[in-house]
Amino acid sequence: MKIVTQVKLLPEADQAAALRSTLRAVNNAAGWVSQIAFERGVPREYELRKHTYAELKARGLGAQAAQHTIKKVRDAYTVLKANIRAGNLGKEGSKRRRTAESKPIAFRPEAAQPYDDRCLSWQYDQQTVSIWTRSGRLKNISFVCSPDGLKTLQQYRKGESDLIERDGVFYLVATCEVPEAERYEPDGFIGVDLGIANIATASTGYMAAGRGLNRYRKRQLDLRRKLQKKRTKSAKRRLKARSRREQRHAANQNHIISKTIVTEAERTGRGLSLEELKGIRTRVRLRKPQRVALHSWAFSQLGDFIVYKAKRAGVPLVFVDPAYTSQTCAECGHVDKRNRVNQGLFICRGCGVVAHADRNASHNIAQRGENVWNAGRESRVPATP
Template sequence: MSLLSVRCKLIPDASTAEKLTRTVNQFANACNYTLQVARRDNLWNKFALQRAVYRELRERFGLSANLAVRAIARVGKRKGHKVGGFKATSVDYDQRILSVNLDTEVVSLSTVDGRVKVPMQIAGYQRHLLRTAKSIQGGQLVRGRDSWYVHLWCEYDDPPAMTPNGFLGVDLGIVNIATDSDGETYSGSHLNSVRHRHRRLRRKLQKKGTKGAKRRLKKLSGKEARFSNHTNHALSKRIVAKAQRTGRGIAIEDLGGIRDRVRLRRPQRAALHSWAFFDLGQKLRYKAERAGVVLVQVDPRNTSRTCPACGHCEKLNRVSQAQFVCRSCGLVGHADHFAAVNIAVRGWAAVNRPYLGEAESAIRHNPVPGSPRL
């Protein structure tokens, strides 16, 4: 089983919007009160925390039984967070306090003022996802700047995973967001120019510091987030479609903790911190699951310093950001491409350990056709 969040826009009237606003505000207040109790008493067990605050949430904040339980569950996920609280932006729902009628395109939600029915605006793709879902497990009410949305958590049966006849390695980077083991680059001058323009404008507005500049920064933040989200969706869709079409699995780097692990120059640092690599990995994962494509994560160490032909690993192999020259066999090529080939080898090894020698030999025999040698 896999879960997919489907976002639909809500069209509440003025009275309903007020009820939704009160619910979002009270839910956030309840979460912050629960978080205060959990930190004070070091009480993070869900059931113990529920015994401590459940009645107070019902009486003080006017939440229904299920909304109180959802608030407690949200706080339980904050264990270890020593600072920060909850903003009044969303409310979690389960199946008992949220229901959807696709024929009339109406969602029924529990609020602090009782149950309300809100019309939804559903596009064709969203309607297809909702109708093909096995069930709707719940959702999240989200308050935007000038609008309301509901994110519905849909459950799907996973298609049978195909047996891959190889792996498409994907190297994630800064100059090029992604490069695969076939040599295709998923980034270009337009993408990088947008990122640099946003960074320059953000620096200028932060230095100015006026109220107008802060408003502009907030607007820019939303625009940049939407751009990043759209780009990651488009990249992940192309990569998964290519792997599915060619009968291969997908191998990507395990980039957990990359921001703390790598040492970069200041311009590269800014680019690294401004791009949602984790989000791209998540989109690749769920799209691969829905397509029946095997996806594995591999150790990224030395993938860009190892020769895909002879296996020689040396720091000096990486002549520059883009160029790779093997100091042993003389193979010359694009460093990101060669890194993706190495990732493909490791992906195959992860699912075919007994046959690693055969797999590695097969790939390294002709890793990058046409690549010159010194």
Template sequence: MTVLGSGLVKLVVRVKLLPTREQASVLEATLRACNRAAAYASTVAFEQRTYTRNDLQKLVYAEVKAAFGLSAQPAVRAIKKAVDAYATLRANLAAGNLGTVGSKRWKKATGEPVAFRPEAAQPFDDRCLSWQHDARTVSIWTVEGRLKNLRYTGRTDQLKTLVEHRRGESDLVRVKGKWYLIATCDIPDPEVYEPVDWVGVDRGIVNLATTSDGTNHQGRRLSRYRRWQAKKRAELQKKQTRSSTRRLARRSKKEFRHATHVNHKISKEIVSVAQRTGRGIAVEELGGIRDRVRLRRDQRGTLSSWPFHQLGEHLKYKARRAGVPFLEVDPAYTSQRCVRCGHTEKANRSTRDHFCCRRCGLAGPADHVAGVNVRNRARSAWVLVNVPVPAPRLSNAESREMRPVTVPS
């Protein structure tokens, strides 16, 4: 997961812990105790309508320490975890992500305290967790005291990033019986170079990404994989047995992880080509497309699962890490406009795959034409952004004041 910040690229590095059986038992007890404490703090906050950190801490701090066996700093982190959960809930309600006010989903979200799974992730700050990078071990607070010499491993580039750029908290997570630490790393932005040209990227459903160079990243395999996953889900849901429910739980998010992997591969290749050739990357600004486009019922599921936004975010942060210029341009009529004569007409795109200009006869793949139009718009936009602002004209009096004075030797 990656978040963009001002002047910094925030990367999340996940390293795998290698605990012994005894250490794993202690970590599990710690995670469960912290989540019970957070659930208690959440219940009190809901009943007392107290959602600020200081006020809630005054109410529950002593009880959290005494009842759940937490030290001072872990107790503070558990309370803060509950406060952050309600802040996230308010943000989702304000954004309309939980339905309209009074809807069934809205009532369910606001009618009961925020709950925490027994093994939900738990944040640890530097007072509770220390890293020994040379030995590749960590020392972490637990309910049974400080647990030292807990080994971890990861890829070489991850470990290097961890040593050089780790900042702030680290989250202890258990996923399918395996233990991980997730740390946030702040990496300074590299200097963005002046592009010699642009790589236009047209995103779509049939073709996930088509560049102005003519490179086509097809989405047929991903679409076929999704249809297969949907068929398997339907078969398991139809059975309605305990075994089918367990299988559905194991398959959850598998499709999402596969699509994310595909987007990583595509974005990495595009950024690599742009960096090697000294060009920038331009994409269409597709925000709100689901609200603008009206589709048939059988097409809605395909559009909703279309990972175009994630591909754009991957391109953005990978370009930023590499110092590659990145622009979002107006998407209007990019697949209907002729790149040679500029004639724009819906009939220019006779089929989904084919483009043929009704005025000059230019023909070619529609997605390639759209990528070239995106590139051309990026050229114009970059010139406008980088036009030097003329210096203000000075009056005669101001000019006299700014003339250099010759000092006699």
């Protein structure tokens, strides 16, 4: 299982200047390579290398840096092609898709640059790194991270690491190959209902209310509107900073929620059952005031956090169809859209049971998860007479 670990670099002033100059040089070169790739119809990496490698070396990039720059550009076009094929940029002929297809991919000056073990080495005991720059190899650059992050780096780091700059601060994002824990046989399942009013509701009774997070986002939305009206450079800088701050806040909340859910499943020896919510933004129709809440909430991020934490802990996990989970009674199985009286109240028209709507849905998801798990274990081979 691949996860990423981020460390913060603490370079001296001259080291920071060298890192910044290197990032800008490689990303400027990536923009030039992107122009060549676009003009030549995005050839394969080997052919693109024949047209650009010598020029990149002449610009002062080392052999490995030049190779990584070419590969970064080719990978960017591969991702663009996949997004177009998946319809993420709209239908054929849409304005957004025409814009993406009509010009070369651009690279920001501070965009990430990959480093392999030939141009980056780690000294874990001293918590320093040695890294290639256009000014030569910089040694003994200190870094800081959490104790768990350092332990993960020491044991499982493998492959490339990306150097990035955010607001003048440099980070290294390392890829780690962490082995998955052996899954145990679950004693039942915990259903997790994901929503906006309540971010996550578990069938065990745990509920992560979204009131605080939604209030925080509304406040950030109001501040963004005020800054957008100013239309000054300083306002744009503050908008970027606030956007990243909001993303970090939401990610932190999702980490807390996912850890709580996975820990409870591991403690009780049960599995986890989640809704399959991919494509929800294209399926759900909402009024205009509700769209902001739907599109600003990280639906997939919380699910991804639960998935990788469950894999690390060996917790069995299944995905189920979320259709009618909010309209089905968990007690008698009666399905009626009128069962869902409002956002928080469920009253079954079949048996009369009264329950919290999200908790009722979480019990349905738990039951479906157990059915999916048992169906997967059943043998499809006919029994011999």
